[in-house]
Amino acid sequence: MLFVAKAVLYLVFSLFIGTFLLYSMPVEKRPFIHMHKKWLLACIFLIPVAAFSQVLELALSLGKDFGFWSTLNDILFSFDIGKGWFFILALSFLLFVLVYFNDVSKDRFLAKLSLFIGVMITAAVGYTSHAATLNEWGGLAAHSLHFLAVTSWTGTLLAVSWLSKDREKIPVFLKWFTPFALVCLGVTIGAGIWLMSYIVPQYYNSWMMNYGQALLIKHVLLVVVIFYALVNSIWIRRKMSEPSFSPYRWMRLESVFLLLIFIATSVMVQQEPPHDVSQTLAFQKPSQLFTAFIEKGVHAGTSVHLGPNALTGLLAAGALLLLLAAIYCIRKSVRSLFVFLLTAGSALVLYLAVMFSVSI
Numbered sequence: 001m002l003f004v005a006k007a008v009l010y011l012v013f014s015l016f017i018g019t020f021l022l023y024s025m026p027v028e029k030r031p032f033i034h035m036h037k038k039w040l041l042a043c044i045f046l047i048p049v050a051a052f053s054q055v056l057e058l059a060l061s062l063g064k065d066f067g068f069w070s071t072l073n074d075i076l077f078s079f080d081i082g083k084g085w086f087f088i089l090a091l092s093f094l095l096f097v098l099v100y101f102n103d104v105s106k107d108r109f110l111a112k113l114s115l116f117i118g119v120m121i122t123a124a125v126g127y128t129s130h131a132a133t134l135n136e137w138g139g140l141a142a143h144s145l146h147f148l149a150v151t152s153w154t155g156t157l158l159a160v161s162w163l164s165k166d167r168e169k170i171p172v173f174l175k176w177f178t179p180f181a182l183v184c185l186g187v188t189i190g191a192g193i194w195l196m197s198y199i200v201p202q203y204y205n206s207w208m209m210n211y212g213q214a215l216l217i218k219h220v221l222l223v224v225v226i227f228y229a230l231v232n233s234i235w236i237r238r239k240m241s242e243p244s245f246s247p248y249r250w251m252r253l254e255s256v257f258l259l260l261i262f263i264a265t266s267v268m269v270q271q272e273p274p275h276d277v278s279q280t281l282a283f284q285k286p287s288q289l290f291t292a293f294i295e296k297g298v299h300a301g302t303s304v305h306l307g308p309n310a311l312t313g314l315l316a317a318g319a320l321l322l323l324l325a326a327i328y329c330i331r332k333s334v335r336s337l338f339v340f341l342l343t344a345g346s347a348l349v350l351y352l353a354v355m356f357s358v359s360i
Contacts, residue, residue, distance in 0.1 A: 018155020
């Protein structure tokens with residue numbers, strides 16, 4: 001349940017933050033997007049609903065010993081996660097009323113005000129995060145920055161690529177969105193490393209656990225996202241002079257891989273973060289994905305080392321060749337599904353290259 005709810009939270013928050021970001025821009029600098037008010041209201045409504053799943057999951061876990069309703073009451077009124085959820089609920093209600101009674105698509109001031117409320121919700125999400133329990137201010141800041149950067153980037157891309165057909169304004173949109181996306185990418189990576197210093201300080205060793213495997217897959221997918229970001233920022237600009245060219249196919253593929261990263265992140269939420277992998281291995285089994293590549297037994301004192309070899313070199317070269325083949329297919333306007341399979345295959349081969357370089 002928590003896995004699905006987190007994926008829904010990332011998706012609806014991205015759509016809402018991306019929509020308000022576009023509405024806050026001058027009309028001449030953004031494509032027209034077909035975002036109906038009822039869709040936007042549904043996204044806002046789902047934010048506190050999806051965020052409540054974390055509270056509910058904790059209440060179900062602790063309530064086995066102390067009773068569900070009394071535990072839920074204690075969590076809501078005594079725990080930081082409960083107080084943070086009330087903050088999310090209050091801000092979401094304020095935002096819902098603002099959007100319901102106004103046309104924010106035509107009022108840049110209200111759009112900016114809505115965007116500001118969205119940033120405050122981001123801080124509330126950071127306040128309820130696991131990182132904030134480990135380091136109150138550092139964890140809150142790192143999680144909030146990471147969440148805001150990736151949802152702003154993804155949401156804007158989702159709104160334009162799936163909800164717009166205003167091709168004429170794509171060049172002027174890319175002129176500001178490309179540097180914006182690069183900043184979001186930089187913040188995502190920087191804040192991600194900051195988060196890892198709290199949650200998974202033993203990055204390589206964490207690959208022995210399900211949490212670390214999901215994190216590794218997330219990082220491999222990020223390589224493909226960067227590939228599409230380069231295609232969409234450089235190649236699309238050159239092709240926009242051709243009247244028959246449609247840029248939306250490749251923008252949609254970038255958004256699809258960003259959504260796959262959301263799914264990987266949601267899987268991580270279901271797992272226990274391995275702050276100390278040796279201690280975690282004492283009461284948890286290692287990841288079946290990891291043990292599929294390692295013949296030796298994994299135990300509490302095991303450490304992971306990377307040692308590139310001929311096989312990993314061939315696999316890395318194969319991943320690069322698949323990306324080059326994808327570029328060729330994009331230039332020839334081959335079907336999107338085939339390009340998706342090439343880039344997904346590249347991510348898979350890159351993952352294999354990393355895992356076959358592991359030794360213990």
